[in-house]
Each structure stands twice: as structure tokens, then as C-alpha cells.
Amino acid sequence: MIDRLLPIVASRWTRLVLVGLVVLGLQTTLFTDVRPFGVVAQLMLLLAVAAGVTYGFEVGAIAGLTLGFMYDCVLNTPLGLCSLVFGGAAAAAGALQFFIREPSWWLKIAAIVGTTFVAELVFPFALTMVGIGGWVRPRMIFVALGVTTINAIASPLALIVSRWTLKVSLGN
Amino acid sequence: MSAQRRRAIALLALTSIILVTLDLQQSGSTSLVRSIFSTVFRPVEGVARIVTRPVGNVWNGITNYNEVVDENDLLREKIAQQEGAAVAAAASVRLAQELLALNGLPTLAGINSVSAQVIGDAPSNYSQTVEINQGSESGIKVGMPVLNAAGLVGKVTKVFANRAVVMLVTDPEYALSVKVVNTPEALGPTAVNDPDAASVSSSSTTTTTTTTIAPSANIPGFTPGSNVTPSSSPGVSVSISVPSLTIPASSALGVRETGILEGRGPSRVPIVRFIDPEQRFGTVLAGTPIVTAGGSLSLAPPDIVVGKVSRVISRLGTAGPVLEIELVADLSNLSFVRILLYQPITESTTP
Known part of the structure; x- marks a missing residue:
């Protein structure tokens, strides 16, 4: 029984959920008070996109869907909406590896910046699509720029965290 | 392995779509999922709050110091001005409540309330909510109105055992029936x-x-x-x-007309629509008070102060004017709130 449980507990996905909980804790406490440029930093989105950039399309999509679902659970918006947006963003970021086999660090950061910006713009449209209107306004461009700037600054750390979190085996 | 992952992606995406659909139908299963996650996440959040509080305080100290000093000076001046007026106002309120009670009319004083501390803001750029440290254990239910010392703040939208989420009046999803208390011109x-x-x-x-x-x-x-x-x-x-x-x-006498108050997101003032443009009501001027309308279906009792008209946008035809509202409650700086344990008659009589 323990032999079966151990691989699950030690798996990268369990680690992702645990790290996700810690990051979500920071998101709902520190980053609701600390609002650089007047916007809320999107750490869960950053972690998801960083996972995509580091490990590719498939791992990124699963990480994005998982982290997005966790974020959905603390938000007032429909459950599953962030999951879809984050999953899509992380998968898009992971598509970088289709074009460049071993992207340099600045290309990874550029991919994070680009996908973050698009995801932040897509989210209000997704809200409108499910009937929650009122968010598609010029302000969303300012929000997207703010979040993108924060994510660009924090992306080197996010890449390190995502690399460690989703490593196949911690011993490697 | 790749096929397995693709199946996982498809499964997760499909689950998300189903969850969105279920949540929009206000299914109980999504509330259960949130409740379970909240139970797991709460200890982590509690630790994170304790650990990060000093960092947050340092940030606020650096970025808001001058504003806090200016605000302090302004508040001292306001307190001095209002201390005298408050005594007279309290006496008037008491008198009004006694008169209402004598006539068997409902008053806010007759509704039990729970005080709560605001423990967190919305962790998203696309919702206008705050979290409070009281929940179903204190008798709080979804829909109950939330006030602060100044006036209406919002309504409870999610309730957990000992915390709840309050949707602010400025959220685009917020809507409430209100009264515009207009004074005739002549x-x-x-x-x-x-x-x-x-x-x-x-x-x-x-x-x-x-x-x-x-x-x-x-x-x-x-x-x-x-x-x-x-x-x-x-x-x-x-x-x-x-x-x-x-x-x-x-x-x-002051003429009252009802309309619907709607939030419009941060940095935009709420509006009141569907005001009857009939002649009897007269022209609405800036400064006209707005209070909750109450009624058997309304989630808030009557006569909670919401704000005052800051701008009137006239419209042609029978559409009636749109009123921009300056809220009396400062939603950007909420510390303590009061939740009225009020349920409309239609809901409280339901077994």
C-alpha cells in the first residue's frame, strides 16, 4: 500500500499542488495588500506560464489547468474559468519549444511576458462570455500592462520555482 | 506517456467547462468543491498572512506614508466638525426610530447585526470583493446586506463557517433596488x-x-x-x-422614486437607472440622497443610506435619467463592517 502511495506523494503533480497552495497563500494575503502599479499581481498565472515555458505544451497545460482551478476556488468568478484561461496561456507559452529547441533565458522571459499580457486581456472577455459583463473596458489594458510588468520582474524566480516543482524526480 | 498526458489535458479542460456550466447554474456541487478547498487552504492562508504581514506593512509604510499623514490631518479636522453635529443627529435618529416603532414600521434598530473585521481584499483584478472574519457560525447567510458606519458597503455572496465574502457595491454584478429622495424645487x-x-x-x-x-x-x-x-x-x-x-x-414633501443601483467596477461610480421620468417627481439635482428601497423581495431593508447623486445624465424619451452616485462609504479603506442579519419576508417564511 505504502509502496503505491509513495510515488504519488513524491510525484511532480503533488509537488505542484503543494507549491500552488503556498503561492496562492501569498496571492490572497500579501499581494492583495501590496499592489504594484495599482494592480493585483497574478502569481498563479505566472507559475503556470513559467511551467509551460520550462516543460513544454503538455506539462504547461496540465499545470495551468490545475493552478487555475485552485485560483478559481478562492475567487468569486465561475469555477473553472481561470482554469481554462491559465491552461490555455500555459499551453501557449509551452508552444515556444515547438519553434525553438533550447530557448535562451531572455526568450523564456519574453514568452512569459507575451502570454501573461494576452491571458490578462482574455480573462475579462471570458467573463463577458459567461454573462459577467462590465469588465471589458479600457482599464483592462492598464491592468494587463501592470500584471505583465510585475510578471516580467518576477519571472526569473518563477522559472526556478517551476523548474524545481515539476522536476520528474527530485533526486535528478 | 504523451497520449496519457493529452488525455489528462482533455479531461481537465472538460472538467473546467462542466464546472463553469454548473457554477453558472448555481449548483450545490461547486459550492461543496469550494468549501472543501477552503478547509484545506485556510491553514495555509493563515500562516501566509502571519508571515507576510510585516512585508505588507513595510510596503504600505513606504508607499502610503504621506497620504496617511495628510488623511490623518483631514480626519482630525472632520472629527472636530462632526462631533457636535453627531450628538444632535443621534438624538434625531433615536426620535425617528421611536416614532417608527410607535407606528409599527420596520427600523434598522430592530434588526440584529454582526460586526466583522475585513481580513482581505479581492485577489483578482476582476472582482470587487472583500473577505470578513465572520461566517455561518455567526448567523450570516448569502445575500445579507453589509454596512459600515457611513452606509451601505455591499452584500454577502459566499459564506463559510467562520468567514464570508462580501461583494462591494461597485462590483458590476451588484444590483439593488433604491429610493431617490427628491425634494421639490419650489x-x-x-x-x-x-x-x-x-x-x-x-x-x-x-x-x-x-x-x-x-x-x-x-x-x-x-x-x-x-x-x-x-x-x-x-x-x-x-x-x-x-x-x-x-x-x-x-x-x-420629499418625493420618493425607486430605481436600480448598479455597480460599474473600480474607479467608476455606481449608477441608478430606471428612474421614472414623470413630472411629479421633478428634476433630480446633484446632492439628492439615495437610500435602499426595501420591500418583500429586496435583500436589504429600507432606508439604509447608500450615497448621494453626484451627476445626472439626462436621456431623451421615456428612458428616464441615469444618476451617478457618490457612495457615503469609503470602499477603498474598509476595516470593520456590520452585517445585518436581515432576510426578506419572502425568504424568512420559507421552511
Whole structure:
């Protein structure tokens, strides 16, 4: 029984959920008070996109869907909406590896910046699509720029965290 | 391995779509999922809050120091101004509540409430909510109105055992029936406190005595009236100098009209729509007070102060004007709130 449980507990996905909980804790406490440029930093989105950039399309999509679902659970918006947006963003970021086999660090950061910006713009449209209107306004461009700037600054750390979190085996 | 991952992606994406659909249908299963996650996440959040509080305080100290000092000075001045007025206002409120209670009308004083501390803001750029540290264990239910010392703040949208999420009035999803208490433009010439009117006039030709009393102060909307009382002995003139009640002229009373208050997101003031443009209501001016309308279906009891009209946007035809509202509650700086344990009659009678 323990032999079966151990691989699950030690798996990268369990680690992702645990790290996700810690990051979500920071998101709902520190980053609701600390609002650089007047916007809320999107750490869960950053972690998801960083996972995509580091490990590719498939791992990124699963990480994005998982982290997005966790974020959905603390938000007032429909459950599953962030999951879809984050999953899509992380998968898009992971598509970088289709074009460049071993992207340099600045290309990874550029991919994070680009996908973050698009995801932040897509989210209000997704809200409108499910009937929650009122968010598609010029302000969303300012929000997207703010979040993108924060994510660009924090992306080197996010890449390190995502690399460690989703490593196949911690011993490697 | 790749096929397995693709199946996982498809499964997760499909689950997300199903969850979105279920949540939009307000299914109980999504509430259960949130509740379970909240139970798991709460200890992590608690630790994160304790650990990160000093960092947050340092950030606020650096970025908001000058604003806090200026605000402090301004607040000291305001407190000095309002201390005197508050005593008189409290007496008036008490009197009004007693009068309402005497007449069997509902008052806010008769509704139990729970005080709560605001423990967190919305962790997203696309929702206007705050989290409070009281929940279902204190009797809080979804939909209950939330106020602070100034006025209406929002309504409870999610309840957990010992915390709840409050949707602010500025959220685009927020809507509430409100009353616009308009004062007629023309009050009539008798509204002026004329010293001559203070004199007592009597007539002795009829079987009744008429006494005219002047008001002690100018009260907009209230005019000196006449009390006609039957005389005890016919033909005898009686002069009364004791002030008595005056009856306001009906045309001079504040006219109330209902509309729907709607939030419009951060940095945009809420609006009131669906105001009847009929002539009787008159022209709405900036500064007109807005209070909750109440009613058997409304989630809030009547007469909670919401704000005042800051701008009137006129529209052609029968659409009626749109009113921009300046809220009395400062939603950017909430510390403590009061949740009224109020349920509309239609819900409280349901078993």
C-alpha cells in the first residue's frame, strides 16, 4: 500500500499542488495588500506560464489547468474559468519549444511576458462570455500592462520555482 | 506517456467547462468543491498572512506614508466638525426610530447585526470583493446586506463557517433596488420664517378657533400650517400661544422614486437607472440622497443610506435619467463592517 502511495506523494503533480497552495497563500494575503502599479499581481498565472515555458505544451497545460482551478476556488468568478484561461496561456507559452529547441533565458522571459499580457486581456472577455459583463473596458489594458510588468520582474524566480516543482524526480 | 498526458489535458479542460456550466447554474456541487478547498487552504492562508504581514506593512509604510499623514490631518479636522453635529443627529435618529416603532414600521434598530473585521481584499483584478472574519457560525447567510458606519458597503455572496465574502457595491454584478429622495424645487412662499406669522390670530365669529403657529426654524419642505380645533363654547374666541404640530403641505414633501443601483467596477461610480421620468417627481439635482428601497423581495431593508447623486445624465424619451452616485462609504479603506442579519419576508417564511 505504502509502496503505491509513495510515488504519488513524491510525484511532480503533488509537488505542484503543494507549491500552488503556498503561492496562492501569498496571492490572497500579501499581494492583495501590496499592489504594484495599482494592480493585483497574478502569481498563479505566472507559475503556470513559467511551467509551460520550462516543460513544454503538455506539462504547461496540465499545470495551468490545475493552478487555475485552485485560483478559481478562492475567487468569486465561475469555477473553472481561470482554469481554462491559465491552461490555455500555459499551453501557449509551452508552444515556444515547438519553434525553438533550447530557448535562451531572455526568450523564456519574453514568452512569459507575451502570454501573461494576452491571458490578462482574455480573462475579462471570458467573463463577458459567461454573462459577467462590465469588465471589458479600457482599464483592462492598464491592468494587463501592470500584471505583465510585475510578471516580467518576477519571472526569473518563477522559472526556478517551476523548474524545481515539476522536476520528474527530485533526486535528478 | 504523451497520449496519457493529452488525455489528462482533455479531461481537465472538460472538467473546467462542466464546472463553469454548473457554477453558472448555481449548483450545490461547486459550492461543496469550494468549501472543501477552503478547509484545506485556510491553514495555509493563515500562516501566509502571519508571515507576510510585516512585508505588507513595510510596503504600505513606504508607499502610503504621506497620504496617511495628510488623511490623518483631514480626519482630525472632520472629527472636530462632526462631533457636535453627531450628538444632535443621534438624538434625531433615536426620535425617528421611536416614532417608527410607535407606528409599527420596520427600523434598522430592530434588526440584529454582526460586526466583522475585513481580513482581505479581492485577489483578482476582476472582482470587487472583500473577505470578513465572520461566517455561518455567526448567523450570516448569502445575500445579507453589509454596512459600515457611513452606509451601505455591499452584500454577502459566499459564506463559510467562520468567514464570508462580501461583494462591494461597485462590483458590476451588484444590483439593488433604491429610493431617490427628491425634494421639490419650489417650496412655496410660506417656507420662509416670517416674524409676522408668529403672531396669533383669532376669530370669534364662528364656532371654531383658528390658531396659526410659526415654525421655530426654517425646515425645507415643511410649511407653517393651521390647526383647526372645535371650540368648547360657541361664539367664544380663544387665543392659544403654545406652539403645536404643523402639517406639511403635501406638495412640499420629499418625493420618493425607486430605481436600480448598479455597480460599474473600480474607479467608476455606481449608477441608478430606471428612474421614472414623470413630472411629479421633478428634476433630480446633484446632492439628492439615495437610500435602499426595501420591500418583500429586496435583500436589504429600507432606508439604509447608500450615497448621494453626484451627476445626472439626462436621456431623451421615456428612458428616464441615469444618476451617478457618490457612495457615503469609503470602499477603498474598509476595516470593520456590520452585517445585518436581515432576510426578506419572502425568504424568512420559507421552511
